[in-house]
């Protein structure tokens with residue numbers, strides 16, 4: 001085992017931020033990068049893409065291949081810890097990509113708007129984290145505005161997500177009476193010299209709740225509320241427990257304001273001290289890949305196509321699971337059974353890209369390729385092994401594809417297959433009839449599919465509604481029983497892009513009904529992609 005590699009991976013923290021649009025993910029990302037010294041001024045995360053700095057090697061690749069990788073991965077270093085922040089597109093481009101990125105992280109920050117609590121997309125993303133037991137750190141944002149009572153928010157997290165919660169700090173007032181944040185564990189008061197609502201610029205060491213440094217300036221009602229919170233909170237919620245956090249059963253909750261810098265350093269410190277270093281990865285054959293192993297393995301969790309339709313090149317995002325990767329390495333592309341030389345791997349820093357000379361478990365490298373790498377693929381140093389645990393998710397929106405020019409069936413199928421490999425859509429080929437059905441998790445993906453087929457495959461398509469609104473993968477331990485079931489239900493059956501059978505349901509009621517009538521068949525919401 002290589003000790004250098006062992007040391008290096010232990011300093012890695014690979015994580016993502018999950019949230020509902022508008023909760024403050026962009027602002028928090030920016031402040032984390034600022035806190036980590038990765039960027040120098042606010043506003044840069046937002047301006048990403050538009051203002052890319054000339055970084056020789058990377059720019060060349062980007063120009064030659066016409067690929068833009070935006071800010072899918074942001075790496076920065078702070079106090080000897082390497083933070084790899086993976087972006088989970090959460091807005092218009094909310095798609096399966098978002099879910100899959102979560103398969104490549106070891107922890108997640110869940111951002112909640114203090115006024116809105118748990119919202120729909122947060123909940124969905126949280127469920128994916130739960131599926132994988134990813135530890136969650138909660139950040140209750142925007143406490144500089146009027147929000148819900150701190151205890152109410154903690155209760156909501158506890159009840160809605162069935163998680164134990166540990167308050168790690170308390171808001172000192174909110175909204176127009178916002179004085180700062182009290183860290184009752186470290187006995188610090190984060191506040192502003194600019195008075196109520198000001199940006200964080202002062203940290204006072206205090207001696208508990210009675211300290212005049214903390215309560216001297218507060219209004220009576222705010223002091224009472226703070227005392228009540230600390231008292232009730234201490235009694236009513238779990239104490240922080242590292243093991244329970246790592247197992248995904250307990251979430252530490254930080255109150256803060258990304259906009260005004262409250263909570264940022266606390267979160268970064270917490271991640272450094274408590275978030276896990278790269279975990280081991282389950283693989284086929286009952287094998288578990290541990291990061292200490294000498295040989296390199298990694299898996300593709302995301303593929304990004306070029307922006308220039310004339311090029312077919314793509315960037316595959318590979319999360320390393322073990323070994324020390326070195327530029328120029330020849331790795332085995334296990335699915336294809338072919339070697340692939342990784343000569344221009346890319347590292348992603350907040351402001352720039354760099355050719356990666358070395359990378360360690362937990363790191364993400366971008367591998368330019370001509371389309372041979374797809375989501376779920378494993379790269380190894382020769383071993384015939386597939387990383388498992390990368391699910392495909394049952395889409396929530398299904399549409400039948402209508403082709404405008406029927407002469408272009410081949411181009412359309414090729415295009416849809418390519419987009420499916422990127423993870424933009426899922427395709428289902430009905431057992432009866434020839435028109436494919438596509439499935440997506442976010443409705444705006446449909447527009448993207450139409451645009452890209454037109455631009456990249458010169459094929460115009462439209463979508464028609466289908467009577468189904470959900471798909472489930474049908475599985476059975478007995479292949480004969482499965483075949484019989486599929487044969488008798490041909491009208492509802494389709495094959496996915498890997499020819500795995502799915503059953504198309506009209507509604508949730510039917511899922512239950514058909515499930516009860518066919519107890520031997522399992523109808524799965526997710527499927528391993530191998």
Ligand code: GDP
Pocket residue numbers: 019020021022023024025026027028141142143144145256257258259260
């Ligand atoms: P995203 O959609 O989750 O990426 O959210 P943004 O970071 O773009 O924030 C949405 C809006 O909330 C923007 O107008 C931000 O300026 C604002 N915002 C973000 N964090 C805070 C905060 O801590 N306090 C206040 N008052 N506004 C915030």
